[in-house]
Amino acid sequence: MKTRTLMSDLKSKYADKSWNETLQLVRRCMEKTKGDGRVSEPITRCLEKINEALNVSSMTTMVSRLEMIAKQRGLGSHLSPTETVCYLTADLFYIEVVLLPGGRVEDVRAAHHGEPPVSSPSLLQLLRMKKFHEFSLKLDDLVSFYNIQGDSDVKVKIFSALRHLETDLFKISHLPRSLRESDLHVDLIMNGRIGNVQPGRDGAPMTIEYYISPLDVLMGLSDTGVVGVGRVALVMVGSSDTSHRLQMESLISSPPQVDSFGFPVFEPLTDSCSESLPATFLLKLQPALPMLMSFMEKIGKITDGVMAEKHLQVEPLPQLLMKTNTKQNSKISWTDGVQFAVPLPASEYHSYVFPGAEWGRESWKGALIHTVPFSHPGHVPALLEVLRHQSAINILLASCFTDHHLDAGLQYDLRCEVLPESDHCLSVTFSLDDGNHLAVLQVTVVDSHQMSCGLLMPDFVDHNLDDYVSRVLVRCMSIPITMRAIRRKVSGLIAGPVPEADPELTTAMDIITSAPLSDESAPDFPGAVEPPASVSHEAAEEEAMATSPGYYVMSVASPLADNANTEAVADPSPCVSLGVYSHWVTGGLPAELL
Structure with a gap:
């Protein structure tokens, strides 16, 4: 009763007070800390609610809102002597918010240690639209970017080291190299020495786009006409x-000196x-990457013992792939194995079984990796190749996963069991159409560019068919689509002897390598919108040029590349390009994916 009476008296006392007066009272209360120096949490929450309820229509309320955001993110804040600029400060950066009467914002500038302030259009837009929550999250990203332990001098040195690393990564990215794909953006992501490098903006860190799947390419082209975003570090x-x-x-x-593999020669530390x-230094992976333990060991060797996160859940x-896929039920028990029903076009259904005991082997256990630490710019190209290799394995396995409801009465066109072999090899056992014979597709993921397939069938050997299946897999990076192509090719081979030369197979191989494709040859990707399925003569000529070993590309977007060595260099990956994306990006789609 005493508490109720007190609350009633408080309500009646401040019933006629304005919000601004109440706000000033709460702020004065916050200045009175407890004996241990901490501010009362209930008062803090009260101030947050008041700020959120206020309509920011004056300079005072805008300043109050900015000060609260700064306090939430562990930043300092103060006004300029003219009270027209609000500063949000940290050890290595600060934000200037230039204010106008009525709570409007004229400009927002971000300044990093030792650098002049630069206008930030994205932060300015958020404040002008009064999206304070999004603005606060942006500040949180900045704070995490500079989350370094130590005193100010140590933080300054570490930040300086990061800036020099970024300079060297730009130099590496602008070295000349062979063009292996007809789309420059895809080629840069998949084949660039350090992927597609973008400088940091508005206080955000430098980004490296290092892998993109064929489905990402198709979906991006279908939705926006440009290649979609892949995996980023x-x-x-x-x-x-x-x-x-x-x-x-x-x-x-400057200019860079390169070795026989086309990589720069570094000065010793x-x-x-x-x-x-x-x-x-860190490569912060977005999204986090499920990685095999053997691949983590490779990373440790590359970085000379600089190891990734500790106490990983293996x-x-x-x-792990199921848990990171938001469409999957992460509570599925893996102990006894998992079965997926994969729908395909033309009402075709496949069943894919993953035996729990087999996949519980040590060689196929892994952990979710969020960051990859390293200490030298020369580590980055090799680290990205490991990340690309792991991404390719993950894409293949995840292609068998679906949230489609399992139906006991469903008639499957193909039943498959997926088994692990080595840490980069798996097998798919399936029943042929007659139901009396089993066949095995063995898939070896050599790296992100090369995949080898071997089809083991009773009384049947055809290495041309193996090559055909390998090309299909590399093009689509999907086990169900590859199995669908295999089923169509071998459906009539078991009944009788195989002719010495299969005209249909020969035609299909010709389509893979060069022939333009008709509308009927577009692949059936579940959920994917098909791009135009015709290739002009000019596009075909461009594709032929893309595979020429004498065709080099070098970006000139950055002044850092002005003094780069432009001499033709040896291809660090001398194997023949399998053309994972070339035909797709130019609009043609291989007929074997039907």
């Missing part, structure tokens, strides 16, 4: 329990150009 720094020698200047000369600091790789 943010270039950041992070604190470390042990010290690592990090560069304090660029390690690549001496005391004059580097310093031992309690931090590492699980079978397919189970």
Whole structure:
């Protein structure tokens, strides 16, 4: 009763008060800390609710809102002497918000340590639209970018090392190389030494787009006419329990000197150009990547023992992939195995079984990796190849996953059992149309560009068919679509002897390598919108040029590339390009995917 009476008295006392007066009272209360120096949490929550309820229509309320956001994100805040600029400050950066009467915002500028403030259109737009929650999240990203332990001098040195790393990564990205795909953007992502590099903007870190699946390419082209976004790594720094020698200047000369593989020659890390600091560089993966333990060991060897996250939860790789797929039920028990019903066009259904005991082998266990630490720019190309290799394996396995409801009465056109072999090899056992014979498709993922398929069938050997299946798999990166193509090809082979030369197969192989495709040859991707399915003579000529070993590409978008070595260099990946994306990006689609 005493509490109710007190609350009633408070309500009556402030019933005629304006929100601004109430706000000022709460702010004064916040300045009175407890004995231990902490601000009362109920008062803090009260102030947050008041700020959210207020209509920001004056300079005072805008300042109050900015100060609250700064406090929530652990930043300092203060007004300029003229009270027209609100500063949100941290050790290595600050934000200037230039205010106008009525709570309007004239400009928002971000300044990093040692650099002049630069206008940030994205932050300005958020404040002008009064999207304070989104603005707060942007600040949180900035704070996490500079989340480094140590005093101010150490933080400044670590941030300086990151800037020199970014300079070297740009230099590597602008070295000349062979063009292997007809679409420059896809080629840069999949074949560039360090993928598609984009500088940081508005305080965001540098990004590296390092892998994109064929389905991502198709969906992007269908929706917007441009290639979609693939898997991305943010270039950041992070604190470390042990010290690592990090560069304090660029390690690549100008113009860059390259070795026989086309990679730059780095200056050694001496005391004059580097310093031992309690931090590492990081590739922050978006989204996080399920990775096999054997691949983590490869990363450790590349980075000379700089290891990834500790206390990782190890699980079978397919189970990790299911958990990271928002469409899958993460509560599915993996112990006894999992079965998926995969719908395909023309009312075709496949069944894919993953035996739990087999996939529980140590060689196929992995963990979800969010960050990959390293200490030298020369580590990045090799690290990205490991990430691409793992991404290719994940894409293949995930192609068998679906949230389609299992129906006991459903008639499957193909029943398959997917089994693990080595850490980069798996097999698909399936029953042929007569139901009395089993066949096995063995898939070896050599790397993100090369995949080898071997089809083992009773009393049947055809290496041309193996090559055909390999090409189909590389083009679509989908096990169900590949199995559908196999089923169509072998449906009539078991009944009698195989002719010496299969005209249909020969025609299909010709289509793969060069022939333009008609509308009837478009693949049936569940949920994918098909792009135009015709290739002009000019497009075919462009594709032929794309595979020419004498065709080089070098970006000139960045001034850092002005002094780059433009001499033709040896191809670090001398194998013949399998053309994973070339035909698709130019609009033609292989007939074997029907």
